[in-house]
Amino acid sequence: MESFLHNRVFALVAILFLCFNCKNEEETKVVKENSKPELIMHQPSEMANFMNGMYAYNMQLRQQIINGETPVVMPLDLMKLHSAEMSNGHSRTPVWNSFVNVFIEAQQSVVDTLSNIELKERYNSAINNCLACHKTECTGPIPKIKKLLIK
Ligand code: HEC
Known part of the structure; x- marks a missing residue:
């Protein structure tokens, strides 16, 4: 017993x-x-899978930037952020809506080779936008996302 x-x-x-x-x-x-x-039977939501994809992509960007390379490809369909189904009681709250487009712009600007803002700064700004939304919308992965920042 x-x-x-x-x-x-x-x-x-x-x-x-x-x-x-x-x-x-x-x-x-x-x-x-x-x-x-x-x-x-916990199954990750479409949004959770997409978030993990964004995490993996940024991990790769980080390494490229550290290696002194200039990333030029952004293969993710960021519009999925507007359509993907969410789990765990998450939804597109007003806070989500206030962060999502700013994030999309920041993520896209990382591969903008015409930008006159330093690459590392553009990259860290994208990651800080992940964090800004996560602060209220999904706090669990914050320590993991912080590791993406380039010091
Ligand atoms: C506009 C708000 C917002 C932005 C921007 C955002 N996230 Fe998320 N993230 C969420 C929400 C909400 C969830 C929970 C989704 C769900 O469970 O359906 C989530 C989930 C996650 C998860 C957990 C996935 C899982 O397996 O449960 C990770 C990791 C993650 N995000 C990483 C990132 C990274 C890296 C970025 C930036 C490249 C980012 N997020 C940008 C709101 C956001």
């Missing part, structure tokens, strides 16, 4: 860990209380 209980506690901890993305501690508590089988 006791080991059964241990297994259950372990499974719950594992599930909570897997579900960790935007949730702050308060939200995690709610998950614990009404833990339902759907949580085990």
